[in-house]
Amino acid sequence: MRLTKDAAGELKRIFGDRFSADAEDLIGASYDATKLSGSPAAVVWPLSTEEVARLVKLANREKFAVVARGAASGLTGGAVPAAGSVVVDFTRMDRILDIDRRNLTALVEPGVVVGTLQKEVEKLGLFYPPDPASDEYSTLGGNIAECAGGLRGLKYGVTRDYVLQLEAVTGAGDIIHTGSNTIKSVTGYDLTRLIVGSEGTLVIVTKARLKLIPLPEALATAVAYFVTPRAAGETASAIIEERLLPRALEFIDGPTMAVLTKAKGYKYPAEAQALLIIEMDGGAQQVKVDIGKAVAVAKAKGAILVEEAGTADERNDVWAMRKQISPALYKVTPDRVNEDIVVPRDRIPEMLDAIAEIGRKYGLHVCNYAHVGDGNLHVNFLIDASDREQAERAEKAVEEVFKVTIGFGGTLSGEHGIGLSKKSFLALEVAPVEMRLMKEMKRVFDPNGILNPGKIFPEE
Amino acid sequence: MGIDIEKEIAKCSKCGKCRSVCPVFIETKTEGMVARGRVSLAEALFAGDISGTAKMRRYLWGCLKCLRCADGCPAAVDFGAIIGEARRRLGKRVGMPWMARVGMRLVTPRRRLFDFSVRAMALAEKVLPRRARGKVRHLPFMFFDGRGMPEIAHRSVLTSFDEYYGPKDAARKVALFLGCLVNYAYPEVALAMIKVLNHYGVGVYVPKGQLCCGTPALSLGDEDLAERLGRANAKAFAGLGVEAIVCGCASGGATLKSEYPRILGRENPLGAPPKDFSEYVAPFVTDSKRNTAVSIAWHDPCHLKFVQKIQRQPREILSKVGNFGDFEGADLCCGMGGVFSAFFHDLSMKIAARKTQAIENRAPDVLATGCSGCILQIRDRLSAKGSAVRVMHIAQVLAEAIDADAKGPRREVERRASEN
Numbered sequence: 063m064r065l066t067k068d069a070a071g072e073l074k075r076i077f078g079d080r081f082s083a084d085a086e087d088l089i090g091a092s093y094d095a096t097k098l099s100g101s102p103a104a105v106v107w108p109l110s111t112e113e114v115a116r117l118v119k120l121a122n123r124e125k126f127a128v129v130a131r132g133a134a135s136g137l138t139g140g141a142v143p144a145a146g147s148v149v150v151d152f153t154r155m156d157r158i159l160d161i162d163r164r165n166l167t168a169l170v171e172p173g174v175v176v177g178t179l180q181k182e183v184e185k186l187g188l189f190y191p192p193d194p195a196s197d198e199y200s201t202l203g204g205n206i207a208e209c210a211g212g213l214r215g216l217k218y219g220v221t222r223d224y225v226l227q228l229e230a231v232t233g234a235g236d237i238i239h240t241g242s243n244t245i246k247s248v249t250g251y252d253l254t255r256l257i258v259g260s261e262g263t264l265v266i267v268t269k270a271r272l273k274l275i276p277l278p279e280a281l282a283t284a285v286a287y288f289v290t291p292r293a294a295g296e297t298a299s300a301i302i303e304e305r306l307l308p309r310a311l312e313f314i315d316g317p318t319m320a321v322l323t324k325a326k327g328y329k330y331p332a333e334a335q336a337l338l339i340i341e342m343d344g345g346a347q348q349v350k351v352d353i354g355k356a357v358a359v360a361k362a363k364g365a366i367l368v369e370e371a372g373t374a375d376e377r378n379d380v381w382a383m384r385k386q387i388s389p390a391l392y393k394v395t396p397d398r399v400n401e402d403i404v405v406p407r408d409r410i411p412e413m414l415d416a417i418a419e420i421g422r423k424y425g426l427h428v429c430n431y432a433h434v435g436d437g438n439l440h441v442n443f444l445i446d447a448s449d450r451e452q453a454e455r456a457e458k459a460v461e462e463v464f465k466v467t468i469g470f471g472g473t474l475s476g477e478h479g480i481g482l483s484k485k486s487f488l489a490l491e492v493a494p495v496e497m498r499l500m501k502e503m504k505r506v507f508d509p510n511g512i513l514n515p516g517k518i519f520p521e522e
Numbered sequence: 523m524g525i526d527i528e529k530e531i532a533k534c535s536k537c538g539k540c541r542s543v544c545p546v547f548i549e550t551k552t553e554g555m556v557a558r559g560r561v562s563l564a565e566a567l568f569a570g571d572i573s574g575t576a577k578m579r580r581y582l583w584g585c586l587k588c589l590r591c592a593d594g595c596p597a598a599v600d601f602g603a604i605i606g607e608a609r610r611r612l613g614k615r616v617g618m619p620w621m622a623r624v625g626m627r628l629v630t631p632r633r634r635l636f637d638f639s640v641r642a643m644a645l646a647e648k649v650l651p652r653r654a655r656g657k658v659r660h661l662p663f664m665f666f667d668g669r670g671m672p673e674i675a676h677r678s679v680l681t682s683f684d685e686y687y688g689p690k691d692a693a694r695k696v697a698l699f700l701g702c703l704v705n706y707a708y709p710e711v712a713l714a715m716i717k718v719l720n721h722y723g724v725g726v727y728v729p730k731g732q733l734c735c736g737t738p739a740l741s742l743g744d745e746d747l748a749e750r751l752g753r754a755n756a757k758a759f760a761g762l763g764v765e766a767i768v769c770g771c772a773s774g775g776a777t778l779k780s781e782y783p784r785i786l787g788r789e790n791p792l793g794a795p796p797k798d799f800s801e802y803v804a805p806f807v808t809d810s811k812r813n814t815a816v817s818i819a820w821h822d823p824c825h826l827k828f829v830q831k832i833q834r835q836p837r838e839i840l841s842k843v844g845n846f847g848d849f850e851g852a853d854l855c856c857g858m859g860g861v862f863s864a865f866f867h868d869l870s871m872k873i874a875a876r877k878t879q880a881i882e883n884r885a886p887d888v889l890a891t892g893c894s895g896c897i898l899q900i901r902d903r904l905s906a907k908g909s910a911v912r913v914m915h916i917a918q919v920l921a922e923a924i925d926a927d928a929k930g931p932r933r934e935v936e937r938r939a940s941e942n
Contacts, residue, residue: 086577089562090553095537107551134553135538153551175542199542389596396533 064146065103069124073106073148076116080107080154091149094134094141096483102129102143107154111229111237111268114150118266119235121148121512129514130262132172132204135196137400138481140208140261144515150266152203158182159269166274167226167243172203172267176210179272189277191218194477195388206267209259211477213310213384216302216435217343218275220477222258229269230257233508243271256503261479262514264507278309278343282353283371283380286360287334291315291430294336295411297363298434301340301356302407308356311435312339312384315414318391318429318442325390328383331367338434339380387431394427397447399456400440401463405472407437416466417441424459426452438476464490480518488520525603525784528568533599534561540591540601545855545873546584546866554581557591557601564608574612582608584866586859586873587741588824593831602780602829609743622861623742630734631750637678640706644674672707672898679705679712683728687716692725695764696802697794699755699778701771702734703894711894714917715770715799721924722806726768731758735774740781741861749785756782759792766797770917772823772893773860776830798826800892800916804835810843810923818844818919819886821877821900822853823893836916840890843923851880858899874903881911890916 065073065083074081082088083104093099103126108114121128127147134141143149156173161183168190170179176197180190193212194200200210206228211220227241241247241254257265288294291313298311314322316335322328330337338360342352357368371377391398405413414430417439421428427444441463443456464474464487474484474491489497501519504511540557541547547556554563554577563581566572585605592601613623629636679700688695696719704711712728719726732755736748759767769775778796783789818840827833833853840846857863857873877900881889889911891897901913 084575084577085566085572086554086563086575086581087552089566089572090559093536093562095535097536133538133541134536151553153553156551177542196537196539199538389598392533392535392597 065126065148066124069120069126070104072120072124073104073117076113076120077106077108080109081105091131091134091143091151094136094139096137096139096142096481098139098142098482100143100147101145102149103146105149105151107151108268109155111231114231114266114268115235115237117148117150118231118233118512122233122235122510125510126512127515128266128512130172130203130207130266132201132207133175133196133199134204135200136204136208136481137402137478138208138475138483140479140481140514140517141204142482147515152201155268156201161186161188161274163188165243166276168272168274170202170270170272172201172206172270174202176200176202176205183274184277187277188274190224190272190274192221192224195385202270202272203267206258206270207260207262208479209477211433211436211438213312213433215433215438215477216311217307217309222255224273225254225258225270226273227271228254228257228265228267230265230267232265233510233513237268238265241271245273259479261481261517263504263517264513266513280346280349281309281341281343281377282349283339283341283377284353284357284360284368285371285380286338286340286357286365286368287331288336288338288363288365289333291336291414292411293364294338295414295434297338297360297365298410299408300359300363302435304355304359306342306352306356306359308340308352308435309343310339310341311433313337313410313430313432313434314339314384314387315430317427318387318431321390321394321429322383322386325393326383326386328386334366339384341377387429391429391442391444395444395446397445397453399443399445399460401442401460402438402440402476402478403463403467403472403474404436404438404476405467405470407435409470409472410434410437410439413439413466413470413472417463420459420462420466423462424455426456426459433476436476437472461487482517485518485520488518525600527564527604527607530600530604531561531565531568533597534558535597536562537596539594539596543590543594545588545590545857545876546586546869549869549872550584552581555584557595557599560585560608561599561601561604564604567608567612579612582612584862584869586824586855586857586862588855588859589828590824590855593828606740606743606745609741610745611743613743622864623744623747626739626742627744627747630736630739630747631754633680633731633733636702636734637681640674640678672703672901674706675709677709679709679728680730680732682709683712685730686725686727688720688723688725690725692723694723695725695727695762696766696768696797697727697729697759697762697764699732699735699759699767699769699771699774699796700728701769701774701894703898704770708894708897708915711770711897711915711917714915714921715768718803718917718920718924719768722803724806727762727764729758729762731755733758735771735777736781736785737773737777738861740777741859745785748781752782752786752791756786756791756793759794761793764794766802767792767794768797768799768802770799770892770915771895772798772826772830773895776825780829798830798832798835798892800836800839801830801832803920804839807839807842807920810927814845816844816887818846818888818890819849819881819884820846820852820916821856821881821889821891821896823891823896824853824855826892827853836890836892839916839920843920844888847884847886849880849884849886851877851883854880856896856899856903858895860895863899870899871903874899878903878907878909882907882909886911888912888914888919890914890919892916 553559863870
């Protein structure tokens with residue numbers, strides 16, 4: 063599949079100066095946050111659904127691939143374009159078309175940055191909960207394609223829980239409308255939920271109606287320190303067993319804390335080998351009661367110190383520390399392999415033990431942090447990718463981590479998707495029959511295999 | 523001290539965070555116009571995968587060098603070094619701004635020629651018919667299309683000021699690094715800085731041999747010229763026995779602090795540490811009689827906040843001497859970016875429009891800042907909108923407070939009288 067001269071000319075007619083085949087723009091459309099890259103043939107910046115539909119129709123006629131792109135901040139290569147493809151960059155299609163305060167919804171174009179929507183709705187006392195770490199720059203289109211999660215998954219769910227309706231262009235070039243502008247709907251198959259997380263392989267989303275909820279009135283935050291990661295993991299389970307539902311329950315392990323201390327000067331109790339950030343939201347009185355209960359649980363489970371963040375500044379400091387993990391890890395080694403496995407919450411302590419064992423076996427520096435409330439563990443092997451031997455050891459370690467994860471009844475990806483980087487492992491989790499169903503589904507939406515080829519499914 | 527550029531490039535994890543802060547990207551929504559894209563372009567350029575086309579020039583020169591991206595970069599990529607090196611290499615191949623470079627090479631190292639050029643420009647402005655003035659004024663700066671350049675001072679600081687101000691035996695002494703705009707257009711800022719420093723018992727040298735700091739040369743990728751200027755400045759400031767080189771211009775200060783050690787190949791090349799004006803005086807400032815009728819806001823110059831990492835000190839100073847209040851957008855870029863505004867006038871204006879809107883929403887009586895380039899741009903853009911906000915250098919605000927204190931209660935009486 064490649065772009066012919068005629069096809070390029072036709073694209074130029076459709077998109078005008080919003081079409082480019084210049085090397086400078088192709089470089090800018092070639093990568094994502096995996097640092098993998100592809101070599102597209104052209105890039106277009108659409109402003110309407112109709113333009114996207116015309117593009118995909120042309121692609122079917124001329125047989126070239128089409129790859130949707132948001133901020134390209136994805137971590138599994140979802141936006142890395144196939145060779146010779148046309149990249150559809152949604153950066154300029156970024157209007158918030160409507161915020162409906164009566165029905166609590168927002169209608170957005172795919173290029174809207176998540177944080178921009180969050181700020182706009184919060185001005186009205188409303189709340190869009192999904193909060194991937196990239197929310198300052200990742201786009202809603204990308205978040206929908208990858209079903210982005212975030213810190214608030216435990217209480218508020220993930221992107222798929224907030225998508226009511228989609229307007230999209232199928233691989234055949236048809237404009238479709240899925241879902242309903244209502245909370246309830248069982249009219250036919252739920253195509254919306256099928257599309258969310260499909261990584262741009264079934265359709266290209268051009269508009270979305272998202273669900274909003276009222277912004278919680280108050281927050282209460284505490285940090286608890288533990289001598290063992292296991293105690294922290296058990297505390298997380300015990301808090302939920304207590305029928306408390308924190309908006310965030312974040313775990314950071316000892317090695318990660320050591321990196322934060324070394325790179326950013328954070329100070330922790332000397333014997334602490336794990337910490338939990340616990341945050342409650344809700345009514346002003348209720349959050350005080352809830353955080354009190356959570357603190358009591360942490361102490362009962364052996365927390366050596368519990369600090370409550372009483373003021374907004376103190377709370378911001380806690381979250382700033384959490385956000386410093388990524389920058390701090392880069393100070394240790396130039397690269398890292400970051401996986402986002404999920405296991406059932408109560409298996410977290412065992413999973414941490416298993417990861418530590420795998421790290422030892424392959425002689426790798428491991429740092430773990432987790433949205434422990436929803437069982438989503440970020441396993442980081444810190445490596446220098448230019449050291450081939452070390453990189454290979456990391457690859458083997460990752461495969462073992464995946465196998466253990468599946469063994470614990472977990473899943474390969476909580477919020478990053480499969481893309482290119484995990485596709486060779488898909489069969490570990492997805493059995494042949496389901497795999498065949500998925501592939502057939504792909505053919506129904508995209509008969510000519512135009513959309514984002516080479517993703518999700520292992521090479522045959 | 524050399525920076526391994528290939529290593530810096532490899533550090534970029536391509537996460538895309540720079541897209542959320544880059545003033546140019548926010549306007550253009552083009553990947554080639556944001557740090558991640560530019561790093562990738564530089565990588566391809568250095569690897570020889572791509573040559574210097576017109577578009578390449580646009581993408582690599584269309585950067586304000588505000589360095590917000592580097593300030594917030596999770597991987598701590600030294601983007602300033604990468605873009606500098608890319609411009610240097612690209613400049614050799616395609617020589618984009620060669621006219622500007624030739625002019626700059628000719629004029630900036632020669633103080634008398636520089637004086638003469640500026641004088642000639644100011645004179646031409648006066649002799650030519652009024653109608654044409656607006657144009658003549660920026661004839662030598664064709665690129666400043668539609669911008670009101672500041673009046674050229676009757677006499678520049680370096681031709682009219684003394685070499686030293688203050689008691690000969692002052693316990694603390696500093697040397698002032700002026701910057702070109704203060705020297706030629708805003709001598710009152712130099713005066714205010716001297717006045718404030720003297721007030722706190724600090725003796726002030728104004729070394730005559732100082733030249734342009736080299737920021738524009740670096741922006742144009744002319745490292746050789748920057749090095750020549752740096753060496754001349756090092757000579758001009760040598761042997762004064764001062765405790766700091768005080769600079770009232772955020773961009774100049776940023777260059778002295780973070781570029782000089784690299785281009786001159788040694789630590790502390792000026793013989794004393796460069797300090798921003800507000801950074802140096804903040805510890806001395808005491809509570810003044812507050813003139814609460816005047817509300818003051820602070821504009822964060824990019825090169826102060828994101829390069830020198832200074833934002834607390836000016837706010838402390840202003841809270842002590844006036845009715846200070848922060849505002850949303852205090853750190854929005856003004857869009858000046860030195861030579862950026864020359865080559866990307868429309869973009870510069872768009873970026874400035876966000877700034878002036880934020881200022882108008884806040885509507886202070888005085889907007890204080892610490893960078894001559896910002897003062898030029900914001901004054902011009904606000905006056906174009908007919909705004910009444912006074913844009914002042916923080917030294918001028920401090921100098922006024924000191925004057926008010928000296929006058930004592932009389933001022934209060936005057937104020938009441940004017941209210942009645």
